[in-house]
Amino acid sequence: GTDSDTDGTTDSTTDPTDATDPTDSSTTDPIDPTEDTCGDTGGMGGDIDFSYLWVANTNQGSISKINTVTLIEEARYYSDPNPPAASPSRTSVSISGHYAAVSNRGTGTVSMFAATLDGCVDKNNDGVITTSPDKDTLVPFEEEECRIWTTTVNPPIAAYVGGPRGTTFAPGLFNEGTCEYDAQKLWVGWHTSNGIAYMARIDINSGTFDVTVPVEGWTASHAPYGAALDGQGNVWFTGVFEDHLYRVNGKTFELSKWTSGLGHSPYGMTVDFNGIPWFGGYFGPVAYFDPVTETFGTIPDTDAYHRGIAVDLNYQVWVATNAGGGPGCGLQQVDGETKTLIKNHVFPQCGTPVGVSIDLEGMVWMVDYDGWAWRMDPETEAKDQVLIGGVHYTYSDMTGGALKNVFVPE
Template identity: 50%
Template sequence: MLLRRRTRTLLLGLPCLLLFPACGDDSATDDDGSGTAGTAETGTADGSEEESSDTNMSGDGDGDPGDGDGDPGDGDGDTGDGDGDTGDGDGDTGDGDGDTGDGDGDTGDGDGDGDGDGDGDGDGDGDLCNMGNQGFDFSYLWVANTNEGSVSKVNTETLAEEGRYRTGTNNGSHSPSRTTVSFDGRFALVGNRNSGSVTLVAANEMDCVDSNNDNMITTSLGPNDLLDWGADECVLWSVDLPDVGAGIQSGPRGMTFDPGDFNENTCKYENPKIWVGWHGQAANEVHMARLNPADGTIEEVVDIGDWNMGWSNYPPYGAAYDGLGNVWFTALRGEVFRLNTDDLTVDRWAMPANAQAYGMTVDAEGNAWFGGCSGPVTKFDAQDESFTAIPGTQACHRGVAADGLGNVWVAMNSPCGLAQIDRETEEVIKIHTAADFNNQCSTPVGVSIDVEGFVWMVDQQGWAWKMDPETYDKEIVMIAGNHYTYSDMTGGGLNAVVNPQ
């Protein structure tokens, strides 16, 4: 029998955390038409758990048959699809948190200068905050279980799935896909493509909300402990987005956290935001919205017209924050956009026709990287506004991640594998093939970097690989379900640009 309740000596409600300073503000506001209040889903604990098939649609470029993205049965060159081709088949030591001996500038760090600032010069003028690099509080991989309507929380150190949470009502038809994680790793946002909503989950019990005031937190404790919608007190809120177009193709995809403003007195980021993109009801218009993580209030909506390049019936497909106050996002196989989060202006560039942008990220230098499906891996230099196709990359590329060692990692279908690229020389270091993964390689989708710098590659067919980026040692983690999951699943991408090594 699973014990789902844990007694605590102190309960901290989410809105009153330092991270989210707007205590007591649970109302949504309209701001002269530019801001729209979202509708919070409450859900009902009806006790039912209906098995539902995935609502994926053929030809949508979303991991489904017929869209040319490397899935079985679509005639795109995958093993087993009948087309005759070969292929794939489709603890934070040193985190700057104020601990003695961790090298973060605290007294007792052993830097030899006696001033306690950790900078080694003896004058006591060192950066006590280490440029805001307070690191992660927790390290988890958040994997969307697309056909179940849930998201899994996997401990990146122990490899254990510590919780599984519904992202909507119990019918399982929400089709979650993109996940993005806050700067400190404490919160994960999940986008539901089919129901047009986004859901926030707390990683740690101390951030959960005792909604029934019983002085305990009721929450999932493992992969087989999926609670009814509305029963898990670590699922903090869910918001229906406004003006979502028809069909699964219009639902939210590109999303990212903005860490907020750095407070030098507390050495913490405050007033964070979330950015989410979806397709509107108008044929050639999409929306990028800024949400308050405290309660999901939609504070601002940026409308983007002339959305007519590439597969224009899809919304912003991928998104990433660059550490410089900008959110980057793409149109599926179309343009690349940069949104200034201060003045809400948008720059846009047409990508080369062969780029076929699918997944994306931004590196520590502020440059954007795109995985083409099917096409090359492409780099966009933000300084000279030029595109460079990386030689030796030609596949259906999916998720993209940049690490702190100068690598860019890209999931590959047809052939199945993982591309490793030197982002300075713009050359391939290694193509990690299916054989490198003991032929346990079907349809890799998401790629992310964890707190320790390990590379994670999530396979749509029910597992994830953890790999050392230097020794290439690997471990596999089985995660039940179908995982069409993308984006910054660990928060490592956000940390890499805010605190570059």
């Protein structure tokens, strides 16, 4: 396609009936990371302290925790009390890296896990944290003490297609006294059988919903497919194969909608540090939306079967591509500043790449449906393969890198 900006049409709906008071002090505010009041953290106490890749094992009903430095899968957890029916997919990581969440499409649940032992809870008070010690040993769901909570979305999902998909943490409020983020939240989207989708917010301390925004007239076949935050705490999301873009204001919970008119078919989506949403088109080009001019554009020469998408701090946009499209199986690199294609990267083994994420060190991760992940150095293009047992229909912000890059850019 060509880099043609097309005026989008905007619909706006205010005052969602299920939303909480917009003046709630726990609402996400923009973070100013320039205040150096936290010692060595440079005022960025919410910066990711640990670098893990959280991969959903869709066929097992579990989630894997992989150290992005050592490349070791350190633990594996069941994501739902009914693992065979769970079908976990989207994962999200908190801004500090201390927590990860996974949404289960088949059972309509969301589970949150602690990344390190000091965040786990000794639920049976035996003085020991009972948890998975490695990739081969899963603790029974109810006994896993690094699982903090599991909650069921409500209203109920419209079977599997309505199950929760788009999932993203919100950082909350930065506490300069503790150099931590307080009142952190988690947004998740699903849809019901009555043509209504929901984008709702969970208080991560309690695991309960505190805001629910209905999206009436939902026409996409599946639940909100991808979700990501901008630096103002607004939630952007899309419906798969639908020429629409939605935003929930992080303070007022007002819902806005744009239609591109480009006929693009978004699959994966993310938001960069300039507040620009990006989309991997499954039947077409990489696309983006300028929220200032409210116009859409596409990147020339990028037509492909795209899946997951991520943006690094050098403003390089990385998109998974599947076989059958122009570039074939691999990873597409786009320059976010010049809006041009840089390169189509190929890998020694490539099945069905789905998820793309950027880790703490700026490495690009591509998770393959067929049982592995690749870590690529964007400078040298050196690639490391990590075998991960199972089937991985997983993508979104699997490392927390997208959230970190938006709120605490270096």
